[in-house]
Amino acid sequence: MMTGETIGLSDRGLTLGDGLFETLLAEDGVLRDVAPHLARMAAGCAVLGLPPPDPAQAEGRLRQALAAAGLLGGRAAVRLTLTAGAGGRGLDRPEAPVPVLFAAAAPAPALARPAHLILAEVRRNDASPASRLKTLSYLDNVLARREARAAGADEAVMLNTRGEVACAAAANIFWLSGDVLNTPALDCGVLAGIARARVLNAAVELGLVVREVRAGPDALREADAVFLTNSLIGVQAVGRLAGRDVAQAEIIVSKIRTAAFAAFA
Amino acid sequence: MMTGETIGLSDRGLTLGDGLFETLLAEDGVLRDVAPHLARMAAGCAVLGLPPPDPAQAEGRLRQALAAAGLLGGRAAVRLTLTAGAGGRGLDRPEAPVPVLFAAAAPAPALARPAHLILAEVRRNDASPASRLKTLSYLDNVLARREARAAGADEAVMLNTRGEVACAAAANIFWLSGDVLNTPALDCGVLAGIARARVLNAAVELGLVVREVRAGPDALREADAVFLTNSLIGVQAVGRLAGRDVAQAEIIVSKIRTAAFAAFA
Numbered sequence: 001m002m003t004g005e006t007i008g009l010s011d012r013g014l015t016l017g018d019g020l021f022e023t024l025l026a027e028d029g030v031l032r033d034v035a036p037h038l039a040r041m042a043a044g045c046a047v048l049g050l051p052p053p054d055p056a057q058a059e060g061r062l063r064q065a066l067a068a069a070g071l072l073g074g075r076a077a078v079r080l081t082l083t084a085g086a087g088g089r090g091l092d093r094p095e096a097p098v099p100v101l102f103a104a105a106a107p108a109p110a111l112a113r114p115a116h117l118i119l120a121e122v123r124r125n126d127a128s129p130a131s132r133l134k135t136l137s138y139l140d141n142v143l144a145r146r147e148a149r150a151a152g153a154d155e156a157v158m159l160n161t162r163g164e165v166a167c168a169a170a171a172n173i174f175w176l177s178g179d180v181l182n183t184p185a186l187d188c189g190v191l192a193g194i195a196r197a198r199v200l201n202a203a204v205e206l207g208l209v210v211r212e213v214r215a216g217p218d219a220l221r222e223a224d225a226v227f228l229t230n231s232l233i234g235v236q237a238v239g240r241l242a243g244r245d246v247a248q249a250e251i252i253v254s255k256i257r258t259a260a261f262a263a264f265a
Numbered sequence: 266m267m268t269g270e271t272i273g274l275s276d277r278g279l280t281l282g283d284g285l286f287e288t289l290l291a292e293d294g295v296l297r298d299v300a301p302h303l304a305r306m307a308a309g310c311a312v313l314g315l316p317p318p319d320p321a322q323a324e325g326r327l328r329q330a331l332a333a334a335g336l337l338g339g340r341a342a343v344r345l346t347l348t349a350g351a352g353g354r355g356l357d358r359p360e361a362p363v364p365v366l367f368a369a370a371a372p373a374p375a376l377a378r379p380a381h382l383i384l385a386e387v388r389r390n391d392a393s394p395a396s397r398l399k400t401l402s403y404l405d406n407v408l409a410r411r412e413a414r415a416a417g418a419d420e421a422v423m424l425n426t427r428g429e430v431a432c433a434a435a436a437n438i439f440w441l442s443g444d445v446l447n448t449p450a451l452d453c454g455v456l457a458g459i460a461r462a463r464v465l466n467a468a469v470e471l472g473l474v475v476r477e478v479r480a481g482p483d484a485l486r487e488a489d490a491v492f493l494t495n496s497l498i499g500v501q502a503v504g505r506l507a508g509r510d511v512a513q514a515e516i517i518v519s520k521i522r523t524a525a526f527a528a529f530a
Binding site: 007009010011013014015016018021077079081083090092093102104122123126127129130136137138139140141142143145146149161169170 | 274275276278280286314342348354355357367393401402403408411434
């Protein structure tokens with residue numbers, strides 16, 4: 001159903017949000033963490049009951065998108081999208097769905113200040129497997145980000161339906177309490193972020209105690225530092241939460257950033 | 266970004282499930298309940314922060330889709346889709362989003378037997394406003410329906426995150442207990458169905474007590490009848506739930522069906 005830069009109107013990615021995506025960083029034309037991103041998409045396909053993309057084809061799409069956008073120098077964001085493909089009316093997939101795969105590249109966003117966060121009203125649905133995947137049904141995240149922008153903030157912390165911290169609209173979240181680095185457990189409704197995994201490994205190497213936890217938002221207010229991670233921002237410090245300054249243990253956060261992304265340097 | 270039967274790959278409906286849809290019944294070329302369907306889409310646009318479609322244009326799209334599909338006789342399902350339109354990278358919408366509107370028609374599904382239901386594992390996110398809208402982020406409903414099909418059933422009952430009955434994957438749900446007709450309250454994470462409203466009004470006219478409630482799935486097991494509603498099926502009886510037969514108060518359900526959809530006869 002794909003024709004150049006368009007997709008068919010009956011595609012289930014469009015009509016039902018039935019599909020997945022990945023967003024990768026490219027630096028000077030080099031794609032970062034391709035293998036774990038493609039492995040995560042394949043794992044998501046297994047959860048959704050879709051055939052996974054061929055890794056070589058997927059990587060080819062990413063490279064073509066980078067080149068086509070003229071982004072072989074500098075930092076670029078490359079998105080790979082997989083839809084469940086063309087479908088008839090209603091919720092049921094065709095017997096043998098034929099996924100559609102495409103990629104697009106854009107300049108990576110520049111980071112200005114330590115992020116200002118709000119607590120979003122909209123909650124993360126930890127009672128759906130989709131909460132642990134990067135799916136095309138991303139409207140809750142769009143709504144959370146809209147809440148942040150409406151409040152003059154950069155990003156929104158999403159709690160899950162039990163009131164536990166899950167993530168930001170487009171990032172995983174960490175907080176440091178003494179020598180303990182905390183991040184929400186995956187069963188809080190959390191994407192297994194590629195940058196999240198890098199940070200967890202780096203923190204262990206730095207001698208920090210790492211905990212994947214269930215915690216309410218008070219834990220963020222009381223922390224020595226809060227930061228966000230995703231493949232584009234790496235580690236981004238948080239400066240404010242819900243209108244109040246957040247402590248910033250800058251030296252240790254900087255060490256974590258360096259250790260987590262040293263391989264890229 | 267629309268060209269004939271395709272849509273641009275950067276459309277936010279495709280990339281993020283950012284948009285809404287409506288499904289209408291047409292009988293012999295006559296669209297049913299056009300005004301309430303378009304009013305509901307406009308209300309959904311207000312929640313999402315999108316400009317609503319022009320009603321005359323929307324109705325025109327529906328009529329064109331019916332004619333183009335050669336479905337001016339018999340029963341047809343006509344779907345109207347509104348996306349947030351073309352967008353750049355990331356979650357933030359452009360300053361002034363330009364929605365894309367399109368319609369498609371297909372033969373309406375034929376109903377065979379009283380529906381067999383399962384209780385889905387995936388839950389309805391009552392903690393998101395999207396749970397009360399018909400959005401393009403419909404993956405949880407797709408997953409619920411997949412659970413039903415995997416169990417050899419027709420449809421799935423979705424509980425919300427508090428364990429209360431919310432709806433089926435593609436229908437509202439009602440149950441009769443004596444002369445009391447129950448349906449989940451909207452704040453359970455329920456779409457304000459057009460057929461649901463017809464049934465509520467009809468039940469009052471028939472002298473039934475109508476209650477919009479918060480109730481667990483045991484209420485369904487103990488009911489005198491359970492039925493589903495949406496614009497295509499009207500009132501569909503339920504025959505089995507989670508592998509057990511459900512009582513069927515056929516006479517009163519038939520009266521409700523007739524009273525609710527008499528205007529169509």
